[in-house]
Amino acid sequence: MSKHADIVNEQYNHKESNFVSLQTRITEAFKLAPKFEAQLEAVVEEFKRRNKDNWSSFKEMALVQAIPVDFSKILIDSTMQRPVNMRHVLKILNYFSQTMVMPIQVYKEVPPGDEWIAWDGQHTAITLYIIATKVFGQRPATVTIPVNDYPVENKLEIRQNFILLNGDAKE
Numbered sequence: 001m002s003k004h005a006d007i008v009n010e011q012y013n014h015k016e017s018n019f020v021s022l023q024t025r026i027t028e029a030f031k032l033a034p035k036f037e038a039q040l041e042a043v044v045e046e047f048k049r050r051n052k053d054n055w056s057s058f059k060e061m062a063l064v065q066a067i068p069v070d071f072s073k074i075l076i077d078s079t080m081q082r083p084v085n086m087r088h089v090l091k092i093l094n095y096f097s098q099t100m101v102m103p104i105q106v107y108k109e110v111p112p113g114d115e116w117i118a119w120d121g122q123h124t125a126i127t128l129y130i131i132a133t134k135v136f137g138q139r140p141a142t143v144t145i146p147v148n149d150y151p152v153e154n155k156l157e158i159r160q161n162f163i164l165l166n167g168d169a170k171e
Contacts, residue, residue: 062151066103069147071129071140074104075115080159081122092127101128103146105161110153118147119158120165 020028030037055061105120118125125145132143152158 064105064148064150066146066148068144069106069116070142070144071125071132073115074106074118074125074145074147076118076122076125077155080119080155080162084122084126088123089127089130092123093130096127096131101146103148105150106147107150107152107158116147116149119150120162 101124102121104118104122104125106116106118109115109117128145129140132138133140150158150161
């Protein structure tokens with residue numbers, strides 16, 4: 001008898017892909033759990049009510065922008081980040097896969113300068129920095145990494161995002 005993980009993983013062993021739209025995925029999810037359809041409608045209405053003065057269209061929302069930034073422009077706010085866990089950095093480096101790298105979460109300090117303040121992803125940034133400088137011997141200013149630029153000016157909001165996104169807001 002197969003372990004549960006083997007059964008779940010078996011679905012990913014098929015050679016052919018099955019690409020579906022986002023709407024199809026939502027429809028499929030409601031078929032599996034129809035109770036969420038009414039809940040979604042209620043949450044959408046609450047979202048509209050709560051944000052009616054913020055945006056009149058999706059285009060007006062200031063969403064994150066992924067951009068390339070060189071290492072010499074990335075700073076860590078040590079008052080917001082936990083101390084570096086070198087064991088974790090070594091683990092990332094030991095099991096490194098380029099397809100696992102996610103953009104570093106950054107924002108611009110007010111007033112903005114040339115630097116980008118990393119509020120999440122410091123271990124990834126440090127690992128990439130080590131690969132660039134120690135493995136390949138490159139200067140930090142010559143290497144770019146992907147960052148997600150968050151248009152925020154409130155340090156408290158960034159800290160709350162960090163706590164939520166590394167806890168209850170992610171599944």
